[in-house]
Amino acid sequence: MIKNISNLGDAAIYCDFGSEVNREINHEVIKYFKTLTSKNIKGVTNLAPSYNKLIITFDLDVINYKELVEKIINLKLDEISETASKRKKIPICIDEEFALDIERVSKNTNLTIKEVYKHILNKDFYCYMTGFVAGMPFLGDTNKNIRLKRLETPRVKVPKGSVGITEQFCNIYSYESPGGWNIIGNTPVKVFDKNKEENPILIKPGDSVQFYEITKNEFYKIKE
Amino acid sequence: MSIEVIRPGINTTFQDRGRSNLYHLGIPFSGAMDTRNLLITNKLVGNDKNDAVIEFALQGPKFKVKQNNINCVVTGNVSFTFKKNSKIYNGECYKTFDLNNNDEIDIISTNNSMYGYFSISGGFKIEKKWNSYSTHLRSKVGPNKGNKIVENDILQLNKNVKPIIKKSIDYLNSKIEFIRVIKGTNFDYFSKESQKSFFESQYQVTNLTDRMGMRLDGNKLNNIKSENIKSEGLIKGVIQVPPDGKPIIMLSDHGTIGGYPKIGVIVSADYDKIVQLPPMSKIKFKMIDVKSAEKLFKLYSMETKNILDQI
Numbered sequence: 001m002i003k004n005i006s007n008l009g010d011a012a013i014y015c016d017f018g019s020e021v022n023r024e025i026n027h028e029v030i031k032y033f034k035t036l037t038s039k040n041i042k043g044v045t046n047l048a049p050s051y052n053k054l055i056i057t058f059d060l061d062v063i064n065y066k067e068l069v070e071k072i073i074n075l076k077l078d079e080i081s082e083t084a085s086k087r088k089k090i091p092i093c094i095d096e097e098f099a100l101d102i103e104r105v106s107k108n109t110n111l112t113i114k115e116v117y118k119h120i121l122n123k124d125f126y127c128y129m130t131g132f133v134a135g136m137p138f139l140g141d142t143n144k145n146i147r148l149k150r151l152e153t154p155r156v157k158v159p160k161g162s163v164g165i166t167e168q169f170c171n172i173y174s175y176e177s178p179g180g181w182n183i184i185g186n187t188p189v190k191v192f193d194k195n196k197e198e199n200p201i202l203i204k205p206g207d208s209v210q211f212y213e214i215t216k217n218e219f220y221k222i223k224e
Numbered sequence: 225m226s227i228e229v230i231r232p233g234i235n236t237t238f239q240d241r242g243r244s245n246l247y248h249l250g251i252p253f254s255g256a257m258d259t260r261n262l263l264i265t266n267k268l269v270g271n272d273k274n275d276a277v278i279e280f281a282l283q284g285p286k287f288k289v290k291q292n293n294i295n296c297v298v299t300g301n302v303s304f305t306f307k308k309n310s311k312i313y314n315g316e317c318y319k320t321f322d323l324n325n326n327d328e329i330d331i332i333s334t335n336n337s338m339y340g341y342f343s344i345s346g347g348f349k350i351e352k353k354w355n356s357y358s359t360h361l362r363s364k365v366g367p368n369k370g371n372k373i374v375e376n377d378i379l380q381l382n383k384n385v386k387p388i389i390k391k392s393i394d395y396l397n398s399k400i401e402f403i404r405v406i407k408g409t410n411f412d413y414f415s416k417e418s419q420k421s422f423f424e425s426q427y428q429v430t431n432l433t434d435r436m437g438m439r440l441d442g443n444k445l446n447n448i449k450s451e452n453i454k455s456e457g458l459i460k461g462v463i464q465v466p467p468d469g470k471p472i473i474m475l476s477d478h479g480t481i482g483g484y485p486k487i488g489v490i491v492s493a494d495y496d497k498i499v500q501l502p503p504m505s506k507i508k509f510k511m512i513d514v515k516s517a518e519k520l521f522k523l524y525s526m527e528t529k530n531i532l533d534q535i
Binding site for chain 1: 244246251354363364365370408454458459479480481492514517518525
């Protein structure tokens with residue numbers, strides 16, 4: 001349930017579901033997000049669901065904070081069926097060409113490279129949210145033994161498709177962009193495809209994701 | 225029917241009123257930074273309020289037109305010239321003028337402001353992406369394959385069947401002494417002294433300002449709770465404070481998720497004004513509540529309507 005509703009500026013509502021990050025809380029956020037999307041409330045211009053918050057922006061010419069809070073409090077939630085969430089299998093290549101930080105990860109976790117990947121490959125991850133840049137999925141939770149901080153100095157350019165880990169999370173860089181996550185591989189699949197008008201993102205909040213290893217040859221074949 | 229790009233200028237893109245309902249995918253609103261100038265531009269050339277205009281920052285583009293009887297306008301606080309039948313004229317903002325085949329327009333620079341706008345009666349022949357003509361460079365979404373306008377681009381125009389009607393208006397985006405701010409959701413993360421100093425001291429706009437955000441320099445804000453929050457959604461106008469204590473204002477092309485504490489949010493009525501502040505500008509923030517911000521927005525909306533009604 002929403003623990004607290006407040007305003008974020010004069011044209012957005014900030015719904016706080018708690019401070020912890022776990023699937024139960026995130027499931028509630030997604031439930032509100034999906035219900036509000038289907039209700040299509042006049043004046044609502046954007047919904048930003050995250051781990052444990054939901055931000056709702058609105059057009060001040062159409063509705064105001066007080067009126068919209070009223071509607072959210074009285075919202076009848078749609079139940080989301082578990083089948084709406086999908087299982088996605090994502091190929092990654094962990095060749096040293098792509099695994100930019102694997103040696104450091106191995107050193108700092110006191111695990112062999114093989115052991116690090118044991119915690120990543122063929123494990124079930126859950127997608128909490130998508131964003132920052134278009135299509136970037138925030139996945140969790142990684143095994144306690146491989147949780148590291150971000151890089152001290154972020155990279156100016158993280159290659160597109162890079163798979164990174166930090167704290168209890170794992171993500172995929174859908175674009176080349178600056179970033180400080182520990183890069184352990186690269187996926188050749190398109191995580192964001194603007195040409196798919198209705199469905200541009202591969203991994204949606206609530207989906208489960210498994211990484212499987214591919215060779216460099218297979219990587220370039222899929223890339224084509 | 226086209227115009228040729230001789231010089232692209234800085235960050236020249238197609239923009240309209242923005243793209244909604246895609247935050248959850250990681251795509252922000254985008255749209256013209258200065259909405260009021262977008263609306264005035266469209267009205268002056270007789271286009272629809274949802275049509276696209278060309279936005280530029282600091283230095284504008286230079287175009288050669290490849291069509292007779294083109295009615296165009298430049299808005300903002302901008303210096304420009306146009307070459308008509310080989311003669312050069314000084315341009316006047318907010319006043320439409322017509323050009324013929326092989327005439328040129330040279331938008332030299334914005335004056336003491338960031339963004340200027342250019343459009344043509346009938347508009348540009350471009351396609352909507354997710355219900356908007358706005359360009360978001362980072363995700364390469366929008367007209368021109370989501371890219372900036374570059375040298376030698378040829379911009380196609382819609383056929384304009386309407387006769388040319390000359391229009392003009394006196395308008396100058398007023399300077400503002402204070403930027404009004406509503407307390408952010410992490411206001412209490414900052415020490416009492418920093419909360420006070422945020423509203424009492426002066427901040428300076430740095431060179432690190434673009435369509436994504438505006439970095440400020442000034443008194444360091446002391447975070448006494450936690451320098452990182454769990455990543456969550458962002459909206460335009462949010463003022464985030466990273467560990468270095470220097471505020472960053474999120475603007476129209478901001479990343480949709482961020483993990484720095486939010487000390488405040490710029491009120492909607494002042495957004496058009498803050499985006500126009502060039503590097504080195506000095507600003508002061510003033511705290512107000514939601515009710516007052518809503519009143520200010522009503523005034524802003526009425527003022528916009530009055531300006532548009534005069535055209």
